[in-house]
Amino acid sequence: MTERKAQIAAQFIQAIPHAGALGMELTQIGDGHAEICMPYNPQLVGDPKTGVIHGGAVSALMDTCCGAAVMSHPDAPAGTATIDLRIDYMRPATPGQSIRTEAHCYHITRSVAFVRATAFDEDAENPVATATGAFTVEGR
Amino acid sequence: MARRTPEPMQDVKMRRDAALRALVGGVPYIQFLGISFDRRGDELTALLPFDQKLIGNPFLPAIHGGVTAAFLEVTAIIELSWSLLWEDIESGEISLEDLQAGTLPRLPKTIDFTVDYMRSGLPRDAYARARVTRSGRRYASVQVEAWQDNHDRPFAHGAAHFLMPRKPEPGEAK
Numbered sequence: 001m002t003e004r005k006a007q008i009a010a011q012f013i014q015a016i017p018h019a020g021a022l023g024m025e026l027t028q029i030g031d032g033h034a035e036i037c038m039p040y041n042p043q044l045v046g047d048p049k050t051g052v053i054h055g056g057a058v059s060a061l062m063d064t065c066c067g068a069a070v071m072s073h074p075d076a077p078a079g080t081a082t083i084d085l086r087i088d089y090m091r092p093a094t095p096g097q098s099i100r101t102e103a104h105c106y107h108i109t110r111s112v113a114f115v116r117a118t119a120f121d122e123d124a125e126n127p128v129a130t131a132t133g134a135f136t137v138e139g140r
Numbered sequence: 141m142a143r144r145t146p147e148p149m150q151d152v153k154m155r156r157d158a159a160l161r162a163l164v165g166g167v168p169y170i171q172f173l174g175i176s177f178d179r180r181g182d183e184l185t186a187l188l189p190f191d192q193k194l195i196g197n198p199f200l201p202a203i204h205g206g207v208t209a210a211f212l213e214v215t216a217i218i219e220l221s222w223s224l225l226w227e228d229i230e231s232g233e234i235s236l237e238d239l240q241a242g243t244l245p246r247l248p249k250t251i252d253f254t255v256d257y258m259r260s261g262l263p264r265d266a267y268a269r270a271r272v273t274r275s276g277r278r279y280a281s282v283q284v285e286a287w288q289d290n291h292d293r294p295f296a297h298g299a300a301h302f303l304m305p306r307k308p309e310p311g312e313a314k
Contacts (some may be wrong), residue, residue: 017195018206019196020196026171044168046167055250056210059209060204064204081260086253087209088251
């Protein structure tokens with residue numbers, strides 16, 4: 001069941017037009033955990049002087065990854081939507097490097113899923129950003 | 141003392157629009173999402189025209205929550221930068237030539253950003269306006285709201301904190 005759900009979630013991510021537009025790749029999913037990678041793309045730059053990716057693109061990555069984590073949770077039916085999301089930016093992502101996000105759905109009730117996520121570039125010791133969010137649990 | 145002749149309206153508008161163009165046009169990600177800004181005096185309204193690539197849930201369909209977050213964040217950062225630039229644009233401290241050459245002061249950096257999603261973003265154009273609630277020497281707070289057909293029914297709002305760009309010391313190169 002969990003495997004099937006993971007498969008559904010993976011297909012769902014691939015079916016999201018905006019995830020495709022940002023070049024997102026789902027690298028891991030299952031049991032309330034998800035990992036998504038977003039390659040560096042000059043079109044996503046927020047500060048032309050430095051070539052650093054815009055915070056908004058990082059937000060989109062975080063949101064997608066959190067949603068995927070919720071959908072892969074054993075207690076979640078397939079659908080979810082963001083209620084709120086808070087993102088803290090620790091440092092600018094290094095230009096030219098992919099951004100990898102790990103999200104964990106650490107608690108779920110009948111109606112709300114709670115998620116935490118962290119984003120890294122190639123330096124896995126120092127996060128680029130962290131996020132916490134609440135998501136709806138739908139279709140029950 | 142003789143009153144200074146007011147600058148021709150044309151020149152003022154040209155300088156303001158050039159400043160806005162320099163601020164917005166220089167950011168690839170803003171172009172990627174297709175966001176533009178409408179200016180009335182110093183008031184800005186962000187416009188996000190609908191596009192298929194902005195979809196997050198193809199079954200509803202609805203705009204991606206990440207797009208909504210990005211739209212709010214872009215609006216907040218442009219509003220804050222605009223409010224910082226405004227005085228220099230008005231006083232002529234920043235000249236039209238500077239703006240056309242793309243020499244803009246550094247932008248504020250996002251410290252954190254919180255988005256509340258009130259309803260799903262429909263597959264149509266969206267608008268947003270931001271308000272700088274505090275603008276200090278080091279930090280600034282900005283609130284931002286986005287709506288679609290009905291301004292009284294916003295679909296998302298956000299609150300952001302920014303780290304202000306360091307002002308160059310007198311005599312230091314900008």
